[in-house]
Amino acid sequence: MQDFRTETFLDVCDTLSYTRTAQRLNITQPAVSQHISHLESAYGAKLFDYRNRRLSLTKAGEVLRDALAVMVHDERLVKERIASLSGARRTLGFGVTMTAGEYVIARPLARFLLQRPDLQVRIVASGTEDLLAMLHEGSLDCALVEGFFDKGEYDGSVFCTEELVAVCAPGSDLAEAPRSLEDLLGEHLVVREDGSGTRAVLEHALAARNLSLDGFARTTEVTSINIIKTLVANGYGIAFLYESAVRADCEAGVLQKIELAEPPISHDMTFIWLKGSLFESEFRGLVGDLASCAYASECGDAPSS
Template identity: 45%
Template sequence: MLDFRVATFLCVCQTMNFTQAAKALNITQPAVSQHIRFLEEAYKVRLFHYENKKLSLTPAGCILYKRLTALKNDEQALRAELHSRVTEIEEIALGVTMTVGEYAIIGPLAAMLRRHPERNVKLRFGNTTQLLQMLAEGTIQMALVEGYYPKDQYAHYRYSTEDYIGVCAASHVFAHGEPRTFSDLLGERLLVREEGSGTRNILERNLALRGMKIEHFIHFTEVGNMHTIIGLLCRDCGISFLYKTAVEHELANHMLREIQLLDFSMQHDFDFIWEKGSIYTEQYQAFGRELAACARDVARGGDVRNEMEIVPLPEQV
């Protein structure tokens, strides 16, 4: 069990405010200061720097925050592991982005659950930014993301590589003829996900490489749900950029078509990520490998139960 002063330190790191941390923890501000001083004396380093009324972590504080976050999350995973020894039920909390959860994981996850009836999976949805926060808070143990994330801060395992494309209604007529480059699309209505979404972040980075922003489109509509974006696309209400896996049905049935551009062609990885340095890395890798194998088998139209040996996740020692 981690020292209660660790919880204080992590809370201050999240709020960057002693008063807010005291309120969140239901203790006094002097108690918060005392807990931080104790840790600084124990580790013989300064953890925070205060300048211009702004609190920030020192380099040593950043290291301690990363390590203690991993330890806190591992402790929660340890509690679940110990409980599973009593109930004989495995449990894992997995966060997924909207695109992954709605279009890229259902079949593989169903195959895995059929193989492992003893396994409980807590599936949490959020955009990439929200999932990174859930990892930091320990709400989830792993995340499957399709956006950019700081790879140096997380352990990761590739789930799949997906095509990222521009799409419009099959009957859509462009105002100035078929587009050849990104700039030819600026007169169109762009349907785009909310800020923090991996799908949007990829588009923003591609636009930035060309000196462009989403706001350069004459019209754009921000939508926080992929189903709604696809529905609007099918009704010829604009264009969008998203993962091909999300619209394979609509493309195959000629409801939507791909926008072919000379200056745009890309693929992007869907990655499992978890806290770097976790003692459960081997277990998380095994989970990721198995689900990725299920995905490949589902794509081939096979039955994963007949082709893979059923093995439990590795035990921790």
């Protein structure tokens, strides 16, 4: 079970302030210091540094934070599994990035949930960075992300590989012949916000050619994929979006794909969870079940409840 000193330590990791933690936990600041001192004695290492009036985690503190985050998360799941033995529904905190949520996993997830009435699911759609933070907080159990993550902190399983494609308005000269990335720098680029997986993959592909978003003639940041598609369809710039997000629009003639001279920009969409979780096999089973549901959806089989 979670020790009260563990709770104090993890809260200080979040606030980086003994004063704020004392206020949040309704204890005194000396009590916070005492809890941290006890843990430092128990582990034989300093957990926080205080320099220039700022508190920061030491390397030892980071190791302990990551380990305890997994333990706290798994303890919650254990309690829920025990409760489910008496008929209570099990809960699942499931995160998805915007593109993955709307265009990749929604249909398979619906099919999966129809088959699992024993689950109480909370689905959160957000950027990759936000989802990673929620995994560490314990508010999510697993997440499907399209962005980059530290493989030293998370275990995971690739769900699918998606291609990032360039699109423009129908009838644009840009779609008449293959273009290099350099050819497109003179265009107005409509791009997702900083922190989104789609943007990170684009920036990575540009950096591989010593290019950057700053090289485009103009950029407009938009947080909504659908708004980006509407702007581009009406001639307001070009965009790089995952093929799954624009497939129907291109088939309907609402958008037009710009053929690139370079090899395709592809990236894995990956299910991840905290490294070292006791429930790894369960999460891998979830990925397998969702993959089966995705295959069934593509084949057009009717979902069963």
